[in-house]
Amino acid sequence: MQYWIDLFISQFKETTWLQWVAVVFGVAEVLLARANKIWLYPAGLVATTISVYLLVDVQLFAEALLNVYYIVMSVYGWIYWVRKRDQPPVPVSYSTRNEWSTTLAIVFGGWLVLYLALKHFTPSTVPVWDAWVSSTAWAGMWLLARRKIENWILLNISNLFAVPLLFHKQLPLFALLTIILFVVAIFGYFDWKRSERETGIKIQESGQEPETSLL
Structure with a gap:
C-alpha cells in the first residue's frame, strides 16, 4: 500500500496543467450527468x-480511440437531448441471451482486433492491457445505449483494469477520476436495478404483459 501511496504522490507532483483541466x-461531466443537466455534454467534450x-x-x-468515440457520442447526445428532451426515457431492463452474445463478441472480438x-x-x-480496457468499455457503452443494467458491470471491469494502467503511464489524476467513475458505476448499477424493479411492479399493476428476458 505504501508503494502505491508514494507512487501517487510522486506522479501527482509531476501532473501537467492539461491533466488538471481534463x-x-x-x-x-459526472456531476452534471447525475443532476441531469445538458451542460454535461460540453463539459465532456472538453475533457475527452x-x-x-x-x-x-x-x-x-x-x-x-475510445475517447474519440466519446467525443462523437457527446455531440450526438447533445443534439438528441435538445430534440427529444420532452419525451419519456426508454425504461431500463436486463440483457437477453442475444444481447449477451453480442456483448461477449464485442469484448473478445474487439480485444483481439485492437x-x-x-x-x-x-x-x-501495453497492447494487451490497453486493448482489454477499451473493448470492455465499448461493450459497456453498447449496453448503456440499449439501457441495459449490465452496462455498469462491463464499464466497471474496464475501470478496474484502467486504474493500474493509468498509474503505469503516469496519469495519476486520470486514475483518480477512473476510481470516482468506478464508485459512480456501483451506485448506477443499484439505481438501475431499483428502477427496473419499480417498472415491473407498475406493469403488473396495470395488467400489461412484461417483456420476456432470455437471461
Missing part, C-alpha cells in the same frame, strides 16, 4: 478532447 471537466491528446502522448492508443492493431501498427508497450 480531470476538472471530467468530474464536472484533451484526453485524446494526453493518451496518444503516453501511447495508450486504444483508450485514445490487440493486433496495437501490436503491429503502433509503438504501444
Whole structure:
C-alpha cells in the first residue's frame, strides 16, 4: 500500500496543467450527468478532447480511440437531448441471451482486433492491457445505449483494469477520476436495478404483459 501511496504522490507532483483541466471537466461531466443537466455534454467534450491528446502522448492508443468515440457520442447526445428532451426515457431492463452474445463478441472480438492493431501498427508497450480496457468499455457503452443494467458491470471491469494502467503511464489524476467513475458505476448499477424493479411492479399493476428476458 505504501508503494502505491508514494507512487501517487510522486506522479501527482509531476501532473501537467492539461491533466488538471481534463480531470476538472471530467468530474464536472459526472456531476452534471447525475443532476441531469445538458451542460454535461460540453463539459465532456472538453475533457475527452484533451484526453485524446494526453493518451496518444503516453501511447495508450486504444483508450485514445475510445475517447474519440466519446467525443462523437457527446455531440450526438447533445443534439438528441435538445430534440427529444420532452419525451419519456426508454425504461431500463436486463440483457437477453442475444444481447449477451453480442456483448461477449464485442469484448473478445474487439480485444483481439485492437490487440493486433496495437501490436503491429503502433509503438504501444501495453497492447494487451490497453486493448482489454477499451473493448470492455465499448461493450459497456453498447449496453448503456440499449439501457441495459449490465452496462455498469462491463464499464466497471474496464475501470478496474484502467486504474493500474493509468498509474503505469503516469496519469495519476486520470486514475483518480477512473476510481470516482468506478464508485459512480456501483451506485448506477443499484439505481438501475431499483428502477427496473419499480417498472415491473407498475406493469403488473396495470395488467400489461412484461417483456420476456432470455437471461
